[in-house]
Amino acid sequence: MKKVVLQVALDLLELNRAIQIAREALAGGVDWIEAGTPLIKSEGMQAIRTLRGQFPDAVIVADMKIADTGTLEVEMAAKAGANIVCVLADADDAVIVEAVRASRLYGTRLMADLINARDPVARARELEALGVDIIAAHVGIDQQMIGKDSLDLLQALQEETHIPVAVAGGLDVVTAGEAAKMGADIVIVGGWITRSADVEGSASLIRKSLDLPALAAPEKKSQDDEIRSLLMQVSTPNISDAMHRKGALPGLVSLCGDVKMAGRAVTVHTMAGDWAKPVEAIDGAAPGSILVINNDGGNHVAPWGELATLSCIQRGIAGVVIDGAARDIDDIRAMKFPLFAKAVVPNAGEPKGFGEINTEILCCGQQIRPGDWIVGDESGVVAIPGERAYEVARRALEVKKAEARIREEIRRGSTLSTVAELIKWEKR
Structure with missing residues (x-):
């Protein structure tokens, strides 16, 4: 040969x-x-x-x-x-x-x-x-x-x-x-x-x-499975860099610490702690989905708690994002479930049924559509337009690779400024 x-x-x-x-x-x-x-x-x-x-x-x-x-x-x-x-x-x-x-x-x-x-x-x-x-x-x-x-x-x-x-x-x-x-x-x-x-x-x-070219070709995955696999390999900062520092949902915190999620958005618009639509959305969400909830009305009342989280786990839902508050955090942390919210409060609202499921919403100032990709980790949450998800996931992996080499050069005794030649490349 x-x-x-x-x-x-x-x-x-x-x-x-x-x-x-x-x-x-x-x-x-x-x-x-x-x-x-x-x-x-x-x-x-x-x-x-x-x-x-x-x-x-x-x-x-x-x-x-x-x-x-x-x-x-x-x-x-x-x-x-x-x-x-x-x-x-x-x-x-x-x-x-x-x-x-x-x-x-x-x-x-x-x-x-x-x-x-x-x-x-x-x-x-x-x-x-x-x-x-x-x-x-x-x-x-x-x-x-x-x-x-x-x-x-x-x-x-x-x-x-x-x-x-x-x-x-x-x-x-x-x-x-x-x-x-x-x-x-x-x-x-x-x-x-x-x-x-x-x-x-x-x-x-x-x-x-x-x-010795005997390695087997990787098994073909569906595009959604490939996107999810790529996104789970990278961080939300990698993704933001790949999107030219865009896509972040500011103000959200991982309430369960070191957890990660990636999946398509099921969007929910509800009113000030009304937990009917968020809970109803669980039943119609596909496994691997992420609920993205706009709790219109502020952070003083929670549309989400431990029983809703347990329902998500039973349905195979990958995570939940709330532009608002959550409660029962001690129980949810024990489940290690990816839950991202702006606040924690003990009081919930009432299940009145106001709002909509799978409609375009605003979450933390970002426009989120059903089917957009959502990724969350300890650095926060980013949203990726559904039509760009494969591209952004690939670019984020390239960002991660580039950082791996830079990290090694810093470990060998260099500094970030030296590796990147910052003075040379400052905008004139």
């Missing part, structure tokens, strides 16, 4: 961090080092020069994503030390031809990136005819977040080209092995390696999955 090339994509902004990560990745079995587009935009050709100086025997890939001036940009990258230069597959044929000529002149290879190509299979054939050396089946990060899959593109390219095919886009230890089994010549992995607290260990796992 052929050896599959493992390429690490250094899609960082800070050159010093990229060098250290590259060093650890090479120790873990990486073959090629890619100066990612963000690194090149941040540091220019100095990124490639520095990588070449630090790793004189390594294959250096410059992900230039050339769209114009094919000769000039290939020349820049080649003279800086790149062995392989990347051009956009969707660039005009004239750009491709000039880039090919320049790559021959300067002794580099040319990789064409199919990201966003309208007809990637047809374009791959054309690029091969134009003299491109490597085709990259690449699904970009924003496309990954909405569910597009680089392995689907790789499969479509099989038997359509006669030059090496690379695959990139959100690959991990399992999907990298799948790519190898499907015949990829080059597997490009970014965040799963570069955002790991143990870069060398993560690279080694990928290397093993390429050399």
